[in-house]
Amino acid sequence: MGKTISEKILSHASGKDAYAGDLVIAKIDAAMTHDGMAKLVIEAFQEMGGRQLWDPSRVAVVIDHVAPSAYESFSKVHKMMRRFALQQGARFYEVGSGICHQLMIESGLVSPGGLVVGTDSHTCTYGAVGAFATGIGSTEMAAVFLSGKLWFKVPETLKIVVDGKLPPMVFPKDLILKIVGTVGADGATYKAVEYGGSAVKALGVEERLTLTNMAVEMGAKTGLIEPDEKTASYLASLGHKPQQGFKSDEDAEFVDELVLDAEDLEPQVACPHAVDNVKPVTAVEGKEVDQVFLGSCTNGRVTDLREAAKILRGKHVKKGVRMIVIPASRRVYKQALKEGLLEVFLDAGCAVCNPGCGPCAGGHQGILAPGEVCVSTSNRNFKARMGSDEAEIYLVSPVTAAVTAIEGKITDPRRLLKEA
Amino acid sequence: MVQTGGRAWKFGDDINTDYIIAGKYKLSITDLDELSKHTMEAIMPDFAEKVQKGDFVVAGRNFGCGSSREQAPLVLKRLGVAAVIAKSFARIFYRNAINIGLPAVECADTDEIDTGDLLEVDLTRGTVKNISKRKVYMIKPLPPELWKILSEGGLVNYVKKHGRLPW
Secondary structure: OEOOHHHHHHHHHHOOOOOOOOEEEEEOOEEEEEOOOHHHHHHHHHHOOOOOOOOHHHEEEEOOOOOOOOOHHHHHHHHHHHHHHHHHOOEEEOOOOEOHHHHHHHHOOOOOOOEEEEOOHHHHHHHHHOOEEEEOOHHHHHHHHHHOEEEEEOOOEEEEEEEOOOOOOOOHHHHHHHHHHHHOOOOOOOOEEEEEOHHHHOOOHHHHHHHHHHHHHHOOOEEEEOOOHHHHHHHHHOOOOOOOOOOOOOOEOOOEEEEEEHHHOOOEEEOOOOOOOEEEHHHHOOOEOOEEEEOHHHHOOHHHHHHHHHHHOOOOOOOOOEEEEOOOEHHHHHHHHHOOHHHHHHHOOOEEOOOOOHHHHOOOOOOEOOOOEEEEOOOOOOOOOOEOOOOEEEEOOHHHHHHHHHHOEOOOOOHHHHHO | OEEEEEEEEEOOOOOEHHHHOOHHHHOOOOOHHHHHOOOOOOOOOOHHHHOOOOOEEEEOOOEOEOOOOOHHHHHHHHOOOOEEEEOOEOHHHHHHHHHOOOOEEEOOOHHHOOOOOEEEEEOOOOEEEEOOOOEEEEOOOOOHHHHHHHOOOOHHHHHHHHOOOOO
16 A cells, blocks of 8 residues: 555654554654753753763754843753753754754755654644654653654645645745635644645745645644655755655545645635634735734745845835844845845834744744734734734735735735736 | 542633743743743633642643643643543644643543533543533543553653653
């Protein structure tokens, strides 16, 4: 019987002929923790009697959630992480390096066919390059730090096929919001999601990362895209020699298949307070906003910044509105600087912050006051996530975010096409 | 493993980890006692203050969706919650709960339980007894691999006791 990508990767990593439903003990290729969880990981590691990491070259320790530290409590966490990572010889990413998920892709720790875990639910992002990657908790990470191994239940796979071409002003973020809205917040729980079809193949790797990033918003264990020549050349452009990875067999068994036509898609928005509360942008047009956030592991890459800069060039953010722009990594920041994108944002009146998670997880750099409305390119809009429990968060594409910042109210970016 | 005499605190579907413990607290407070004061704050502001040791959190589908923060089951445990009973769990929360020794119990009948109901959970027999309503509900048995961890009080305790990981 044929196998899915997930079944192949978990078979390879466990040395067993594994299919969906099997429980396997698998070897981990890379592990990541960040400042939101590292304290608990290090404490559990030490409590378990851990002295040395199983393989420091495969472990990344990243300061990104509150970077630079906004509180003395987190300065202590950062101090603990620094000491631990340097003592252990792990790969350590200091304040200003960027978001853990972007760094994992850039670092070469993630390769097609690899098995990667991180103490962050959006670890599923790495499936865009054909790795099986999933979020775990701090205690399990401590066990991985000790042994380099973890148990997995091999997931069933939900296949999502998107054919056709995305219309103008419609982006991968709109596509994944539509998918999350259709599948629902627990529609893919315990499952892997594999995205395919001509519309997905047509996307660049940076855009594919937006799709896999939000797989967990459907409850999925991971999101995957079959690696191809684009994957290979993208990873090569970052200076890596990637493995070839795996593809699902023709006769592999999928638990379900969702087929979408890209041509039918319009700009989407996830409305408060659930990521699967998705509507066309037209349904909430005119809603006045206080803050616009462009960044995050969903939409903080240079492709995203380019699209937003196209809209903001020569324009200004509406008076009374603040727009925060945060490149996903130092590498992205430098590229945006080189291309003049940061100048566009600065001229438009945006606050451009150092690489990191920014306000997405509610740590700092854009906490919302009661009654405020934030339009964000990130991945979660839960009540109280970015500050006050009386604030509202709307999730959109970078282009919808940029147009909204200029207008001061939620705006369908296709209006620009009519004007032109 | 029997948990007796606790009251139910009833929540709905899709209770996410930001509702259990919001990012703004998780990313500023590192002391677990302080952190636990903000448990469920956005959706049930008096929960942390009123919940008693041995009580149960009861919910619908997809409990614990969202982030991988282990602080979510940790604050519940710190407040004395004896078990979380839900129709289904998000996978990371589920694994985290077991790994810290907090029973996460899948039960299809949580619609029949209301806040204040007196419950008794018997993990060995696989039942939730609703003493207030004189009913018994079945729970989905825990896979043996997870039972091994839970029955030792979590993964850290397991390693301390056996000197090795369970796998």
